[in-house]
Amino acid sequence: MDSESPAVVDCARCGAKLRAAAQFCARCGARTAPAEEPAGTDSASPPNQGWVPEPVQSLYRWDELRAVGWLYGLLLLTSLICGLAYSVDPDGDFGFWMTLVDAVVILSFAARYRAETVSLLHPSTFGFHALKMLSIAAAVQFIALGAVFYLLEKTGLPFERITDEMQRHDYSLWQLLTLYSLAPAVFEEIAFRGVIFGRLRQVLGDREGWLVQAAFFSVLHLSPVIFPTHFAMGLIFGWLRMRTGSLLPGMVLHAAWNAANIVLELYQ
């Protein structure tokens, strides 16, 4: 009689046939033989023993990504339509209408996730801690990114000037600040740090969601030269959102940055 040949046995947990010399069940992962482990370790409770795979929720996660795709796509579409309109009529005033359409799109997405958005916009989230974080972020943004833009301008790289819009359409300073400082700050923060980051962090987690929302933010500005700087801005605004649990500090910093650029252009 051949006592050396392994006997075919079933897994004690799932009942699957075990292979010869198998240490683990290939179907459920339960250990079949005692592990050769150093003394002191608990060989009676192997890593996979008792572990049952949870049902996957990829459909739910796909829905989250689809919402991000729709918002990103609609914002791109309004940019495309506005850009095409400018190429047809360079003197046309499409900035206001584009802001309006973007606002409607973003607010409709915010309404879909209203519980989340309202909690991020609640005034109680903007306390002393948020103020402290805002100060740190503002210092980094104005010093580091200000220096980068200063160096870029020194190379002679021509940037589009916001104040050219004043020249084209006879905007007052207040109109300019509302349209190019306040409105982008409010709506972009709701879109990127609110809706998009909220969805992405559920799929990717905090760190990867933070990186991806910053990338989307920079890409949607549709100017490759400023991808890196706007990616950094997206990271700073996202950091504020994570640290404070509020969109308000990001809105303040965003609006301040835009306003500072407009004022600087006027004084240059």
Add this chain to the structure above:
Amino acid sequence: MRESGLIVVACQGGSGLSFGTATMPRPPPWDDNNKISEGAPMSKIEWRVDNGTHIVVRNPTFSRRKVELNGQPVDGEWDAKRFDFKLADGRAADIELKSDGLSRQTELRVAGKLIPDARFVPKDLRCPACKAEIQLLDEFCSKCGHELGAPERFVYQGSVQGATSAIRLLAALFAIFGVIMFFVMGDQTDAALKNLSQFEDHEILQPIDGVTYTAGELRTRVVWEHRGVLIVNLMLSAIMLVLAWWSRWKALPAILIATAIYVAVQVVSAIVDPQTIAQGIIIKVVVIAVLVKGIKGALSLRTENG
């Protein structure tokens, strides 16, 4: 300095630095050392379920579809594009023909599990942790207990690999396009600078798109427009290469960002030159489809791995 308003910058796309419209062919299926890189012809699809189970569906042009198990024809009837049968060890199996508007698929399920066909599965299956031999249906390595996942992971891995190849190709195309356009635009730039040479730097020129420039400012813009094509395309190429490299560890965020960039590039190209909207539209759709399939595959792999 530059403000960060989406609205402002997007509207300025028409006068900003331009970049090229990249077109590319569909990437080949997953190609690894031990992978089959040639796709199986549509008339024959095969599955290696395990060492003792090899299933083939033959679909000859002028005769009936046949199912073979280990080289022997299987008795049975096709019922509404579905063929039910049993394997030698008694496990229930079925083959189903599925189609939608874009593609046709032939799916094999054994004991309820979707089995990827031989195009997606390496011939020599090994545990990624201990390199022991494993079977396609194993969800855990029988030697080290490493969790392997469901067999359909090979389909998802193929989608991710396809998207990564697409990103690499885009990187190459951006670089090539940038260099070519830099040299092509050289003559135009020289001609523009020659025209501007009759003006002094401080002279104010006729308004362009409602904005007034001095000759010096316009000269700077012309020079940077030329350099910009090269810089922007090389920058995009570098970003795509970094994303392709990153996708080895973090496929989902890398493919998401690459897709966002690719779509944005198409939008900017359309704003700069509306004719590019129609140019290579099918290839653009295919590229986006490959990237979206990669996102879905990466999402499924991530979900499977918790």
